[in-house]
Amino acid sequence: MSGGPYNYSYIFKYIIIGDMGVGKSCLLHQFTEKKFMADCPHTIGVEFGTRIIEVCGQKIKLQIWDTAGQERFRAVTRSYYRGAAGALIIYDITRRSTYNHLSSWLTDARNLTNPNTVIFLIGNKSDLDGQRDVTYEEAKKFADENGLKFVEASAKTGENVEEAFLETAKKIYESIQDGSLDLNAAESGVQKKPTANGARSLSADNAEGRNPSSCSC
């Protein structure tokens, strides 16, 4: 494995944050294993997941840090934010308190990541529409006001889970393409790997895809 060519071109670091019990680990598990975990115990500290995805024909390895939502961990989980290219902030659509705390999570995310970090808001448990405590419109408005991407998703049914993770990667990839994300910056959250088909340099990528909208996906 070591020393050989990588079967992906980039590594993107993600963090998943939000209140306790909103389903952060279940969303990660649904994304990496395509399975729903019922009765998932509270995460201890920080957990880690990976999956290789494809965006615009580029294989990208997502390294995802899933943080514990318990308050007592929060002081230390902040040390994982640095160098994240993507941040998924989760709330539970059936528990208003988890929505009310979003601004505090967003402040942390903004202060501790870099200006190019893509922040995606996810309202989890969309399968429990009957117990809804936060309307879609209200959350959408909050997301728009704060310049966040937003979906409602369900770790249980898998609805919109794939979309949220992939959409985040696509936005990061677009920032690389248009040059706004500097790969050489220590905390960009992105690493470029030489690919098997002879290291295609980033400048070559840029030349091909000068215009991000030419990206077919």
Add this chain to the structure above:
Amino acid sequence: MADTLTDFVSEDYLQEFEGKYNAEKQNGVPSDDTTFHYAWCLVRSKLLTDVRKGVMFLEQLVKKTSVEQHHKRDYLYYLAVGNARLKEYATALKYIKSLLQLEPGNRQAQELEKAIKKSMESDAIKGVAIAGGGVLLAGALVGLGMSLLKK
């Protein structure tokens, strides 16, 4: 980038939590949370002396925590991480076993157990390679000695 056993804390965070711990220590006994936060950073340090110190703090915390207290799981988990980093694999696995007794089927604990066993195996292979290299070297020295004697 990294996984649970190879992720390192940055120097400034380690210093921040060390500072908090020392400040509380000056006014008496640091709180369990402060001690835990500092220990959690220490076991993620690149320096093994730090990791050892973190393990020591966690051992003290776990000793004074009864089974019913839910913080026990946190201490056991990071004791396993710390010991694995020190290559004290048997001890690391012992702590994971205690955690799995508290919470049978905890997937996060099971994943860590797998990672520790993998790390243990890869170290064992390296160990064999080093021992093998040693044998070869000894053989070469004997050979050299023999050829010198012949002369």
